Structure formats: C-alpha cells, structure tokens
Amino acid sequence: MLQIDLWKRIVIVLTCLAGLWLALPNAFYAPVEKHNDAVAAIDVQGSTPELEAQRALWPEWMPSGLVNLGLDLRGGAHLLAEVQLADVYASRMEAQWPEVRDALRSLTPVRRQEAPAGELRVRLNDPSKMAEALQITRDLARPVTTVTGAGGSDIDVSGANGTITITLSDAEKQATDERTMQQSLEIVRRRIDEVGTREPTIQRQGADRILIQVPGIGSAAELKAIIGTTAQLTFNPVVNRGSNENDNPGIGNAILPAADEEGVFYTIETAPVVTGEQLVDAQPSFDQNGAPAVSFRFDTSGARKFGDYTAENIGSPFAIVLDNEVISAPTIQSHIPGGSGIITGRFSVEESTNLAVLLRAGALPAGLSFVEERTIGPELGQDSIDAGKIATMVAFTAVLFFMWASYGLFGFFANIALIINVGLIFGLLSLIGATLTLPGIAGIVLTVGMAVDANVLIFERIREEQRNAKGAARAISLGYERALSAILDANITTFIVAVILFALGSGPVRGFAVTLGLGIVTSVFTAYFVTRLLVVIWFERRRPKTIEV
Amino acid sequence: MRLKLVPDNTNFDFFGYAKITFGASVVAMILSLIAWGVMGLNFGIDFRGGTTLRTESSEAIDVGAYRDALAPLELGDVTISEVFDPGFGEDRHVAMIRVQAQEGQEAATTDTIETIEAALQSVSPDIKFTSVESVGPKVSGELIQTAFLAVGGALAAILIYIWLRFEWQFSVGAVVALFHDVVLTIGLFSLLQIRFDLPVVAAILTIIGYSINDTVVIFDRLRENLRKYKKRPLREVMNLSVNETLSRTLMTSGTTLLALIALLILGGDVIRAFVFAITWGVIVGTYSSVYVAKNVVLYLGVKRDWSKPDAGAGTQFANIDA
Numbered sequence: 001m002l003q004i005d006l007w008k009r010i011v012i013v014l015t016c017l018a019g020l021w022l023a024l025p026n027a028f029y030a031p032v033e034k035h036n037d038a039v040a041a042i043d044v045q046g047s048t049p050e051l052e053a054q055r056a057l058w059p060e061w062m063p064s065g066l067v068n069l070g071l072d073l074r075g076g077a078h079l080l081a082e083v084q085l086a087d088v089y090a091s092r093m094e095a096q097w098p099e100v101r102d103a104l105r106s107l108t109p110v111r112r113q114e115a116p117a118g119e120l121r122v123r124l125n126d127p128s129k130m131a132e133a134l135q136i137t138r139d140l141a142r143p144v145t146t147v148t149g150a151g152g153s154d155i156d157v158s159g160a161n162g163t164i165t166i167t168l169s170d171a172e173k174q175a176t177d178e179r180t181m182q183q184s185l186e187i188v189r190r191r192i193d194e195v196g197t198r199e200p201t202i203q204r205q206g207a208d209r210i211l212i213q214v215p216g217i218g219s220a221a222e223l224k225a226i227i228g229t230t231a232q233l234t235f236n237p238v239v240n241r242g243s244n245e246n247d248n249p250g251i252g253n254a255i256l257p258a259a260d261e262e263g264v265f266y267t268i269e270t271a272p273v274v275t276g277e278q279l280v281d282a283q284p285s286f287d288q289n290g291a292p293a294v295s296f297r298f299d300t301s302g303a304r305k306f307g308d309y310t311a312e313n314i315g316s317p318f319a320i321v322l323d324n325e326v327i328s329a330p331t332i333q334s335h336i337p338g339g340s341g342i343i344t345g346r347f348s349v350e351e352s353t354n355l356a357v358l359l360r361a362g363a364l365p366a367g368l369s370f371v372e373e374r375t376i377g378p379e380l381g382q383d384s385i386d387a388g389k390i391a392t393m394v395a396f397t398a399v400l401f402f403m404w405a406s407y408g409l410f411g412f413f414a415n416i417a418l419i420i421n422v423g424l425i426f427g428l429l430s431l432i433g434a435t436l437t438l439p440g441i442a443g444i445v446l447t448v449g450m451a452v453d454a455n456v457l458i459f460e461r462i463r464e465e466q467r468n469a470k471g472a473a474r475a476i477s478l479g480y481e482r483a484l485s486a487i488l489d490a491n492i493t494t495f496i497v498a499v500i501l502f503a504l505g506s507g508p509v510r511g512f513a514v515t516l517g518l519g520i521v522t523s524v525f526t527a528y529f530v531t532r533l534l535v536v537i538w539f540e541r542r543r544p545k546t547i548e549v
Numbered sequence: 550m551r552l553k554l555v556p557d558n559t560n561f562d563f564f565g566y567a568k569i570t571f572g573a574s575v576v577a578m579i580l581s582l583i584a585w586g587v588m589g590l591n592f593g594i595d596f597r598g599g600t601t602l603r604t605e606s607s608e609a610i611d612v613g614a615y616r617d618a619l620a621p622l623e624l625g626d627v628t629i630s631e632v633f634d635p636g637f638g639e640d641r642h643v644a645m646i647r648v649q650a651q652e653g654q655e656a657a658t659t660d661t662i663e664t665i666e667a668a669l670q671s672v673s674p675d676i677k678f679t680s681v682e683s684v685g686p687k688v689s690g691e692l693i694q695t696a697f698l699a700v701g702g703a704l705a706a707i708l709i710y711i712w713l714r715f716e717w718q719f720s721v722g723a724v725v726a727l728f729h730d731v732v733l734t735i736g737l738f739s740l741l742q743i744r745f746d747l748p749v750v751a752a753i754l755t756i757i758g759y760s761i762n763d764t765v766v767i768f769d770r771l772r773e774n775l776r777k778y779k780k781r782p783l784r785e786v787m788n789l790s791v792n793e794t795l796s797r798t799l800m801t802s803g804t805t806l807l808a809l810i811a812l813l814i815l816g817g818d819v820i821r822a823f824v825f826a827i828t829w830g831v832i833v834g835t836y837s838s839v840y841v842a843k844n845v846v847l848y849l850g851v852k853r854d855w856s857k858p859d860a861g862a863g864t865q866f867a868n869i870d871a
Contacts, residue, residue: 072819080688082655220681221659370656371688377679380603380819387636387817394815395808402804405552438820439748445812446755446827449805450762453797456804457766460797467557486769489714490762496706497758501751504699509751516755 002473004536012529016420019522022063022427029066031057036064065430068199069215070437070511073385075378076215077223080371083184083208085177087366089118089168092176096120096140096155096166103136113163120166127162134159137166144171177207183365185210188227190361195226209371220373230323230367231358233276235306238317238329240267259325260346266326268319273309278302282359284352285342292352293344296359303339311335320345322355388441395445396422403452407459410549413534414455417526421451424522425515434518437511447519453490454527457483462549472547473539480532487524495520554803555796563791563839564784564847570840574729581736588739593746596693598650598686600657603632604669606676607640615646618668624661625649634818643679643818655685696750700731703757711761715768716852722845723764726837730760733833734826748823756830759805763798763838770794771843775851783851787843802835 004012025032035058038051058064071078097112100122104110108129113121124133134157141153154172158165168176185204192200192214201213217223239253245265249255252271258264278299285295298306309318310332319329320343327345347355400418403411425444429436462479470478498520501513594601604610612629619627626649637643646669651661662681669676684692704724712720731753738745771790778786809828816824 080656082687220683221662224659371685372683373656374682375678375680377677379605379677380679383636384817384819387815387819391812391815391817395811398807398811399804402552402807406554406800408551439751439823442812442816442820442824442827445808445816446805449808450759450801452804453762453801456797456800460794460800463557464793482773486766489765489769493707493710493761493765494758496710497703497754497761500699500703500706501754504695504702505747505751509747512748512751512755516758 002477002536002539004533009533012533015525016424016530019424019427020420022065022430023423023425025058025062025064026067026426026430028058032064032066034058036066039064063430065433067426067429068433068435069381069385070435070440070508071213071215071374071376071381072438072508073381073388073436074215075376075381076213077217077220078372078374078376079212079220079223079227080205080373081188081210081212081227081368082371083181083210084367084369085180085208086118088176088180089173092168093118093120093166097122099140100137100164100166103140104133107133107136115165118167122164122166124162124164130159130162130164133164137164144169144175180365181208181210184368187362187364188212191226191357194357194361210368216378218375220375224370224373225354226357227364228368228370229354229358230364231276231355231361232323232363233279233359234272234321235274236268236270236272236319236321237309237313238266238268238319241265241317241329242267256319256321256324256326258329259322259327266319266329268321268326272321273318274298274302274306276359276363278305279359282356284349284356287342287344291344292347292349293342294347294352294356294359295342296340298339300339303337306339306341307335307337311337384438384441388438392441392445392448396448399448399452403455407455407549409538410455410459410462410531410535413531413538414452414459414527416534417455417530418448418451420530421519421522421526422448424526425518428518428522429515434514435511436515437508439508439512440515443512443515443519447516447523450494451519451523451527454483454487454524455531457486458528458531459549462547466547466549472544476535476539476547480528484528487528491520491524553796554799559792559795561788561792561795563788564844567844567847571844574837574841577736578729578732581732581739584736584739588742590735590739590745591742593744594647594682594684594689595747596689596696596745598684598689600648600650600662600665600681600683602646602648602662602665602669602678603680604644604646604673604676605679606642606673608642608673608675610642610644611672612644614672615644615669618672619646619648619665622664622668624651624665632818634821635814636817650684650686650689655687657683692747696747699750699754700757703754704728707757707761711765711768715772718846718849718851719768719771719842721849722842723761723768725845726764726834726842727757727760729837729841730756730830730833734830737829738826743822743825746822748820749826752823752826752830755827756834759827759831760834760837763801763835764842766797767791767794767838767843771846775853779853783853784847787847791839791843798835798838802831805831 034054038054042051042055097120100120101110104122104124108124108126110125111123113123115121124130137157141155141157144152144154152169152171154169156167156169181204185202188210189202192202192212199215201211203211205211212223212227214223239250242265243263245255245257247255247267249267252269253267254270255265255267258266278301280297280299282294282296285293287293314332314334317329317331319326321327327343330344400415403414403418405411407414422444425447458479461483462475465475465478466472495517498513498517502510502517505513610631612631615629616627628647630645632643632645634643648657648665651657654661662683666678704727707727708720708724711723734753734756738749767790770793771787774786774790806828809824809831813821813824813828
C-alpha cells in the first residue's frame with residue numbers, strides 16, 4: 001500500500017542529484033565564469049600562463065554550465081533593428097538601367113524617367129517600337145530561384161504610352177528579402193564579433209527585423225555606431241568640386257557632400273572604379289602626419305583595377321565615398337600597383353578604428369532603422385541582483401518557517417523538497433542555457449510560494465482522510481492519490497499560461513515564462529515524488545500508529 | 550503547537566450572501582471599467598512609444614529644474630517622477646524621465662538622447678544614466694496587440710481545458726472569474742495611475758495562472774463531492790466543497806503572499822509594479838475563486854443525473870486521473 005519500487009526510488013534520487021550537480025556551478029558564479037571565458041580564449045588564441053591560471057579556477061571534471069544573466073541583470077544594450085528591404089529593390093533597379101539602355105540602344109534611343117524608388121521607367125524615342133522593345137526587355141529577365149522551386153522571372157515589365165516600366169517581380173522580391181536578411185544577419189554578427197564581446201545575441205525576428213543584445217556594452221549608442229552604418233565604400237572618379245548641391249550633375253554622375261568640409265560638394269561618376277567588396281583587409285593606422293587613418297588592401301582583381309586606374313589618371317583627383325559621403329578626395333600622385341592604400345580624413349582614433357572594423361566586416365546590403373533600443377547600466381543590474389537575492393532569501397525563509405509551523409515533520413519534508421526544487425530550477429536553467437532576468441527571479445520567488453501548494457493539497461487531504469478514521473498508512477496513501485488530480489489540473493492550467501507567455505513575450509517577459517514553466521515541472525516532481533519518497537522512508541523506519549500532519 | 554489558519558471542519562455559509570458578494574464583484578468590475586475609461590491606463594513606453602531615462606545622482610532631485618532644463622529642447626510631453634525605495638541610501642536619488650516619441654523617429658536617435666543627457670548634466674553634474682530605453686511607435690503598437698492576444702489566448706486555452714476536464718458550466722465560471730481578476734487589476738492600475746508596462750501584462754497572465762489554480766482545486770473537490778452526495782442540493786455540496794478546501798486555499802495564498810510581500814518590499818523598485826500586480830491578483834484571485842467562479846456555476850446549475858449518458862456534455866475526459 002505505502003511502498004515505492006526500488007527502481008523508482010533510485011530514479012527519483014538520481015534526478016535530484018543530477019539537478020543539484022548541474023546547479024552547483026551557479027553557487028560559484030565568478031570563478032566559473034572566468035574559467036569558461038579562459039577555456040573559450042584558449043580555444044581561439046592558444047594558451048598563456050595567465051589563461052591557464054584562470055582555467056584552473058574551476059576543475060575540468062565539474063559541470064561548468066551557468067545560468068546566463070539577462071541584460072536587465074548584467075547591464076548591456078538591446079537593439080531591435082528593421083532592415084530597409086526596399087533599399088535593395090532600388091539598387092537593383094539602379095543596376096538594371098544600364099543593362100536596359102544597352103539592350104535597347106540598337107532599336108531606338110531611350111531616356112530614363114523619374115520614377116518612385118524600386119521602379120525603373122524608360123521612355124522610348126520611337127513609341128511605335130513598343131512591342132519589340134518590350135520583348136527585348138523581357139528577354140533580360142532571369143529565372144528566379146526560390147525555395148519552393150517555382151519558376152518565374154525576376155522582373156515584371158509593362159509598357160504604356162511609349163514608356164516601359166520595370167519592377168522586381170513578387171517572387172524575386174521574396175527571394176531578395178530572404179537574401180538581404182541572411183546577409184544583414186551575417187554582417188551584423190561579423191561586426192559584433194570583430195569588437196569581441198561576450199555572448200551577444202543576434203536573432204532574426206519576423207520578416208524584416210534583427211534583435212541584437214550585447215551584454216556588457218556601455219550604451220546602445222555605441223552599438224549603433226558599429227552596426228548602424230551601412231559602410232558601402234566605393235572609389236569613384238571625381239568630375240568636379242563645387243559648392244552647389246543643386247547643380248545638374250550630368251548623366252551618370254552624382255553630387256555628393258564632403259564628409260569633413262561643410263558646403264563642399266563633389267561631382268563624381270557613379271560607376272565606381274573599385275568597391276569595398278574587393279577589400280581583403282582594413283586596419284586602423286596613422287598617416288605620415290600622425291593623424292588617424294585606415295590602411296587597406298585590395299584583392300587581386302581590385303588591386304589590378306586600382307593599379308590600372310591610378311596609372312592612367314596621375315594628377316587627377318578621385319573620391320573615397322562611404323555611404324554617399326565623400327570622406328576624402330586625394331589627387332593621384334603616382335601609379336599605385338600593390339593594391340594597398342590609406343584612407344585619410346578628419347578621423348578621431350575611435351572613428352578610424354570603427355571604420356576599419358566596418359570595412360573588414362563588409363557592407364550591409366540595406367540600411368537599418370532602429371525601432372527599439374534599451375541600455376541598462378551594470379550598476380542597475382547589480383542592484384537588481386542584490387535586491388533579488390535578499391528578497392528570495394527572505395521569501396524562502398518565511399515560507400520554510402510557515403510550512404514547518406503548519407505541518408511539523410511533514411512540513412519539514414516539504415521544505416526539503418522545496419530546497420531541492422530551487423536547485424532543480426537552477427540546474428535546468430543551466431542545462432538549457434536559459435537566461436535569468438529580473439522578472440525571472442520574481443518567477444522563482446513566486447514558484448517558491450506556489451510550489452508548496454501541491455504539498456498543502458496533499459497534507460490537507462491526509463488530515464481529512466485521517467479524520468475519516470483510517471489508519472495512518474492508508475491516510476497517507478489516499479492523501480497522495482486523491483490530491484493528484486487537483487495538483488495536475490491546477491499545474492497544467494498554469495503551465496498553459498507559461499507557454500503562452502513564452503510564445504508571445506520577449507526579453508525579460510520570456511525569461512519569466514521560462515522560470516515559471518520550469519518551476520511548475522520541477523515543483524510537481526519535488527512536491528509529489530520527492531516528499532512521498534521521504535514520507536515513505538520515514539514511515540518504513542518508524543512504523544507510527546498515528547501520524548500528526 | 551501547530552499553526553492553523555483555519556479550524557478543522559469549518560462550516561461557513563459561503564453562499565448565504567451570494568447576491569451581495571456577486572453584486573459587489575459586479576459593482577467593482579463596473580467601477581474598474583469606468584476608471585479605465587475615464588482615467589485611462591498610464592501606459593509606459595512599451596505601449597505608447599517614447600524614451601525613458603533612469604537617472605541617479607547624489608544630490609536631491611529638483612524636478613522643476615529638470616523640467617526647465619528640458620523645456621528648450623521642445624520634446625513634447627515630458628514626465629519626470631522621483632523614485633523612492635527603502636533600499637536606496639541617503640545620497641542616492643533616482644528619477645525616471647519619460648519623453649514622448651519624437652516625430653519622424655522610431656527609437657530615439659543617439660542625438661536626441663545625447664541632448665537630453667547633456668541638458669540634465671547641466672543641472673546636476675554628477676548625474677548618471679543607469680538605463681535608457683526607447684521604443685518606437687511601430688513596435689509599441691505591435692506590443693499592445695500581442696498583449697491583448699496573450700491575455701485572450703490564455704483565457705481561451707483555459708476555457709477549453711476546463712471544459713474538457715470538467716463541464717462547460719465550470720469552464721464558464723472559471724473564465725468569468727479570471728475576467729473579473731483581469732478587469733479589477735486594470736481598474737486598480739487606472740485608479741492609482743501606476744505605470745502599465747509589458748511586465749505588468751506578464752503579471753496579469755500570471756494572475757490568470759494563479760487564480761485558475763485556485764479555482765480548479767475547488768472545482769476538483771466539487772466534482773468529487775457531486776459524485777459522492779448525489780441527492781444533496783447543489784448549493785449545499787458547493788458550500789461543503791469550499792469549506793473542505795478552505796484551509797488549503799488560505800495556506801497556499803498565505804505562502805504565496807508571504808513570498809510576494811518579501812519581494813514587494815525588498816525586490817527593488819524596478820519590478821515593484823510587476824510584483825504589486827501579482828500580489829493584488831493573488832488576493833483578488835483567491836476571492837474570485839470562491840465568490841465569482843462558484844456563484845456562476847451555482848447560477849448555471851450542473852447536470853446531476855449521471856445515469857443517462859449525455860453526449861454533448863463534453864466530460865469524456867473528466868475521469869482521467871492521469
């Protein structure tokens with residue numbers, strides 16, 4: 001009647017021990033963290049005596065998984081960026097124009113018309129050749145490769161009143177969006193890795209958003225300086241230098257402002273000589289005058305193009321353009337054959353370092369706009385941890401005392417289960433690498449309060465069964481049996497809520513959902529199975545005729 | 550000597566004042582809705598966009614001077630409030646400054662934040678900005694939607710679960726009780742104008758989880774007793790069930806409240822609104838489990854005669870004691 005199979009006992013005890021074992025590193029947070037960092041560093045840059053010493057802070061054979069602290073506890077920056085996907089449509093159409101012009105040239109001269117971004121309008125000099133012109137333009141289309149494999153061409157072409165309108169087809173837009181997002185994620189990741197911070201989170205959210213969380217960084221503004229710049233670098237021939245931005249630049253040219261001189265504008269040829277994509281390296285350095293600069297090196301094809309261009313154009317200026325601003329426009333002094341050079345401008349050391357990072361990591365395919373940003377200072381995080389610790393301790397002690405005062409020995413059993421429960425929560429959190437947030441701490445405190453519910457249900461039930469004049473063993477057994485349905489129903493409904501919170505929440509709220517959900521699972525386990533095991537072991541030893549619950 | 554919140558074998562008549570308690574709940578709900586309608590919720594930036602800065606300085610905060618410093622920046626609606634917490638030392642003064650979303654910007658630009666910080670630094674040179682958060686109107690709109698969806702989804706999921714495990718009357722009773730708790734919480738937040746943010750929605754969902762917990766335990770006992778006492782009138786069986794579970798209800802609410810009050814006092818000001826909402830919800834939820842959920846079931850009546858199978862009752866899972 002009141003018995004538990006040996007294998008079940010072993011499973012229960014082993015589960016508890018495993019959970020507590022996994023939770024153990026969290027009790028020694030600082031040394032374990034240093035150990036983990038050292039292990040990672042040795043993996044990347046090889047071993048040094050200093051790192052070895054740090055690694056020795058925590059024995060290798062012990063578990064080293066830690067509960068990650070959320071931004072609200074550790075401090076750091078959180079950004080939600082929206083990728084301007086339409087930027088890419090516009091640049092695609094920009095690239096389409098010369099192709100269309102050249103293809104139609106033999107048929108009839110064409111002129112480009114004003115059009116909304118992402119649309120290309122071409123006017124035919126001879127409208128009667130519309131049918132052939134449409135045919136030629138449509139032949140320029142390439143098949144779209146999509147995940148579904150559905151065929152289709154990459155552009156939609158239509159014609160009316162002597163004007164041909166070209167846009168990207170929906171299938172192509174979808175494919176482009178997907179590519180843009182992948183590239184953006186990759187570039188953002190590379191840029192943040194270049195700066196080298198611990199455990200950044202870089203996640204795609206929805207169709208066009210990227211969530212970036214970097215613990216330990218001083219402010220969101222710092223983070224924006226790294227990832228907010230598109231960093232599209234080109235080297236363009238300079239046509240003219242002037243002071244009027246509204247001049248007519250002429251076909252194939254553009255007027256761009258100078259980055260360092262107010263009111264100065266350069267007219268440049270839009271077709272670049274070389275682009276940033278052909279860079280293989282960029283490092284912060286200093287020019288001959290000791291001013292901060294960025295030195296760079298091109299790949300083979302870039303070096304050839306750059307060499308040829310400089311050889312042919314000695315004495316004329318060329319522009320180094322970054323995100324539609326001319327950083328500098330030096331005059332070519334001599335042929336530059338080696339494919340390396342230096343960008344000077346009015347940089348601070350910090351700016352030149354950032355620019356080098358950006359150039360190394362590559363350009364973002366589209367601009368980012370920031371729709372949400374949060375900076376939490378490390379002091380505030382530490383305050384929250386301290387407050388959370390004290391509150392948890394007090395809550396814990398109060399509940400333990402309350403249970404003991406109410407149920408005596410049985411309350412003591414429940415208390416042991418409660419302590420194991422909190423250990424298990426931390427063990428599981430470490431195991432799955434979950435993030436503990438401030439609401440998450442509240443979730444643990446709440447779990448402490450609610451975890452005893454199952455035991456209260458059981459103990460109250462045992463009391464009742466005793467009143468109905470049954471033997472001690474039978475009362476205990478019935479108490480556990482009959483309370484189970486209420487325990488399960490109550491916890492399943494709460495678990496449903498935790499799942500919904502997890503699915504719809506973000507950041508701290510999600511952290512709360514995780515601790516609440518795990519807390520429900522572990523508390524049912526400890527409150528039901530662990531206390532039952534304790535009670536049964538006690539009962540087997542003492543064989544009391546009556547029990548006092 | 551054992552601590553006992555409730556003597557053994559209580560026999561309170563919980564439904565003697567059914568009309569009064571139920572009426573009181575209805576009145577409280579109406580008042581809450583009025584408070585919500587008239588005063589509105591004091592939405593934080595999560596739900597209406599904008600920027601908040603948390604400042605810390607060693608000298609006392611002069612809200613007027615802060616306001617004057619920010620006035621020339623023409624930021625639109627600016628709220629400045631001082632934050633108090635027993636955990637703060639003598640020379641620690643914390644303020645929260647909220648600035649509305651700026652036209653044409655999603656999250657506030659670095660420039661905007663820097664000008665605000667510079668302006669405040671001119672008033673109080675040693676000021677520190679311990680957190681700066683900015684949410685664009687686009688995101689905040691979506692967050693409101695998600696919040697409604699979450700609360701609605703939780704209610705629907707519980708409605709279905711209870712319906713499968715019990716009977717539809719129980720399910721309706723439980724959801725009405727949950728709705729009651731949610732409305733009263735929103736009402737209190739409107740009345741006291743406490744900042745209503747994303748964590749508070751999480752708190753409301755937790756309240757739903759807690760309150761349903763309580764309700765289900767009593768339902769479970771009611772189901773058991775209905776089978777046991779087939780002939781006794783529903784009202785009596787319900788009263789018996791509530792009495793039998795009363796001790797447990799108060800014990801659990803007691804331990805939970807104990808833990809929450811510790812957190813409320815010692816947990817710091819950052820999560821105080823969140824903890825406050827849950828604490829309030831535990832109190833209201835305990836009340837509503839007895840007085841709202843059961844009253845609804847009492848009014849709706851329950852099928853008592855189980856000799857005839859009822860295909861439409863939806864209780865086919867009721868006997869699974871998994």
